[in-house]
Amino acid sequence: MKSVLGDPKAIALLLGPALLVYTLVMLVPIFWSLGLTFFTGNVLQGFEFNGIANFEKLVNDKAVHDAFWFTVNYAIIVTIGQVVFGYGLALLYHFVLRKSSVVVRTLVFFPVVLPTVAISLLYQKLFQSAPNDGLVNELLFNVGVTPIDWLGAGGTAFIVVIIMDIWRSVGFYGVLIFSGLLDIPDDIVESARIDGARSWSLFRYIILPMSLPILFASLIFSINGTIKVFDSVFALTGGGPGSSTTPLTLYMYRTAFQFSDYGYGSTIALLLTIMSLLVTLVIFQQSRRDNTK
């Protein structure tokens, strides 16, 4: 085996196809898009070199600032929500429901396999306020609270987006973290119990430290997905009202394809890439530590 992996030709053969496909479908478009940041125009009308004008525009564009902060807020809140609620579910599966958790796991996991657009339509109906009140407003009305036009104002639309995205993905994180909890050896838990650890101290000193690696993996999964959010917001609010729920991805899409400026669209994409890169670097930095210590 050693001699095969020591042979440059074998390495080329093993890596070659994957590298080639990766280059064609990832690296070429990435560098292509990077090149486009110095141009303005679109595929139909052609491109025109405009130096660093796109970057100047990026710095001064209020829409980009708004989209940036929306993306950051969204990513932080949804990531925390997904991991915290997912962890809660996993603990519930493992320590409370135990063997009978299969049914609950399946039910909670169900939204994960539903198409995003279907979920968005469902939430539009749930939080509907016109022409008829949806379920949520009906409930509010029945407990004496004035119904709210949820999707008609930025703040409340943001809340609906957050609730929806946590709801639809929490089942996945529940199962992911549950699989991590299964790896905690029973004898450690048992001996901690014998040593007198009760529920809180057992959780604080045994379960939590031992589930940190899987929590960390969940965090990486989650932030990777949320920072690039597109489909759920697009289908639920279309970025509105106004531009109050427009993430960078949606603004990038609109700029490139609806406002037909591929150059500026690519510049926004570059900003998104840098954001993702920074997050990745921070995560990798952190992951070098041994979390169980």
Add this chain to the structure above:
Amino acid sequence: MTTAPRRLRRPILTSLAVAGAGAMLLSACAGGGGATTEPESFLFTKNAENTTTEPVLQALVDGVCADANAALPLEINSIPQAEIDAQMQLLASQGGLPPMFSAGGNPAEGAKLVDAGVVLDLDEAMTELGVRDKVAEGAVSTIKKLYGGEFSFLPFQYNIEGIFYNTAIFEENGWAVPTTWDELLTVAGEAQAAGYTPFAASGEQGWPLTRLVSGYLFRSLGGDALQKVADGEAKLTDPEYVAAAQAIADLGAAGYFGDNVASLDYDSASNEFLTGNAVMIYMGSWLLGNINGEGNEIGADNVGFFKFPAVEGGAGSIDAYPSNVGLPATFGSQTYTEDVAEWLKCIGEGYGNAALEQGQITGFVADVEVELPAISQTIADEISTSTDSVLWFEALFPAKASSVSSTNAALLVTGQLSAEEFMALVQDAIDNP
């Protein structure tokens, strides 16, 4: 293990060959073609919101287009209106435009297709086929005004816009048809007091609200108010322009659009009017389909139509109608084969009559006698006697300003944006397209 390197040599060559072929395949996909390609069907890509064109085309398939359909069968594909411009531009850049397709919501984007030479010059093609005189000149001039001065789009619709009102409720309460903005406000106030929603409007769509802003502008500043903005001679942030946005914001502040206007969608807004909850709705004559349809609970006889009222001391005439050709359709120049030309010919010959038989008014000449429902006849008369026309708020704006305007309109009428802020946002999008 020593023989391994020799064995591996051939697979490397094979994988290189496969990769090379893959690269060639990719580059072949990316390249566009200049030559005419033979389409497999007469594919018409239209906006999903358009429900009026398909039944007319089906009627043509059973009539004058039977032969054309036998040679090249009609196929219809619907995509959301908001996606059309982007999709068609992408397809155009790849040489993959369908034989016939609708324009998107932004005339400026449609004009780009004309500039790029990827759509058919209908003036020339229809003259050649002897059906150029089947398109009404009024519609042609509107198309030229919108799409960069060329007649490159077919007016499958021809609409005028104004305010539809519930005549029964008006009569019951003794309200006269308002001719000035103040009279309109008085009626709206009384309607609200009587427990009705004065105006139905879809804030989710946005454009039904910005239409009111442009309606006000055309009355207060004259028919060229928005042309001046497009030409850079005036700014939307000028006080007289902001006043128009303020007038519409005031309607919202008074609650005249009802609760939750921001999330009301197009169909629900129409239904508010057609079920008698709302007294008035600003809309184009395409609403006739719904008014004459089965969903109309107030009855077609109880629907009237009046012009956008005058603004006191304003420079604009009340007779200038906002007019448009809906989302007109055009032909891809690269798929314009003889079979497709047959389609263009029979559409030219038959569309006007077939549409009128279904109660639709189009930009095609119709010469059949059809008894129209009263409200349709009213509109048809208004169209034939109108002497002056104007466009709509976003008609001359670039795509970004158009999008900013319609997505923020709901915020204007719900007080989340002030009139100044709204106009500044749109002006900024015009300045930085």
